[in-house]
Amino acid sequence: PDCAVTPGLPATVPVPRLLVVSDRSLVPLDELVELFARLADAAPPGSLGLYFREPGLGDAEAIAVLGRLVSVGAARGRAAPVYVRGRVDLAAAVGAAGVQLQGDGVTPEQARAIGPGLRLGYSAHRADEVLAMAGRVDHLTFSPVFATPGKGRPAGPERLAEACRAAGRTPVLALGGIDGAGRASEAAAAGAWGVAVIRAVLAALAPAQAARELLEALEAHI
Numbered sequence: 141p142d143c144a145v146t147p148g149l150p151a152t153v154p155v156p157r158l159l160v161v162s163d164r165s166l167v168p169l170d171e172l173v174e175l176f177a178r179l180a181d182a183a184p185p186g187s188l189g190l191y192f193r194e195p196g197l198g199d200a201e202a203i204a205v206l207g208r209l210v211s212v213g214a215a216r217g218r219a220a221p222v223y224v225r226g227r228v229d230l231a232a233a234v235g236a237a238g239v240q241l242q243g244d245g246v247t248p249e250q251a252r253a254i255g256p257g258l259r260l261g262y263s264a265h266r267a268d269e270v271l272a273m274a275g276r277v278d279h280l281t282f283s284p285v286f287a288t289p290g291k292g293r294p295a296g297p298e299r300l301a302e303a304c305r306a307a308g309r310t311p312v313l314a315l316g317g318i319d320g321a322g323r324a325s326e327a328a329a330a331g332a333w334g335v336a337v338i339r340a341v342l343a344a345l346a347p348a349q350a351a352r353e354l355l356e357a358l359e360a361h362i
Contacts, residue, residue, distance in 0.1 A: 162191065
């Protein structure tokens with residue numbers, strides 16, 4: 141896809157094609173570390189990452205869990221990066237790979253000043269946001285692509301394709317309604333480098349198998 145490579149990001153450390161978004165209402169934090177290990181073991185090194193998105197969680201608990209997740213992601217050659225929602229300070233404190241920035245948070249330039257070396261993602265919902273952030277971050281998520289409860293009108297594959305074109309060489313991960321391999325394939329066909337998912341993996345009867353199937357669907361479009 142056009143948006144598969146980020147200038148400046150080493151080829152040996154690619155943007156993950158599958159980003160699993162945490163949700164402690166589906167997988168409690170005390171189970172998340174073990175699950176992340178199983179998911180990373182089931183995926184080729186570097187192809188799967190975790191986005192730790194837990195609003196309302198206290199800093200002490202977040203740091204404790206994140207420290208374990210980062211260790212698991214780096215162990216045994218897994219190369220599974222961990223991203224933290226919005227908090228550059230937390231990401232730097234635990235040695236996380238990066239931060240997922242939000243529209244109402246710090247800018248990419250501020251984040252790089254606070255946490256040099258951190259990889260940056262940005263959560264975009266419109267093509268103009270994508271255009272504004274292209275080249276300033278290491279990847280973008282674009283959502284909601286497909287229907288998702290409580291997330292408003294879905295953008296659909298055509299707008300996803302527009303977002304990928306606007307992003308240029310900055311990888312785009314499709315988010316929202318990616319409920320299985322079929323949707324992942326649609327997203328990749330529209331130009332997405334990968335997908336970000338919650339329930340498709342966390343609520344699956346066999347999470348590791350679900351992750352493998354999503355990655356296989358994405359790889360088919362390279």
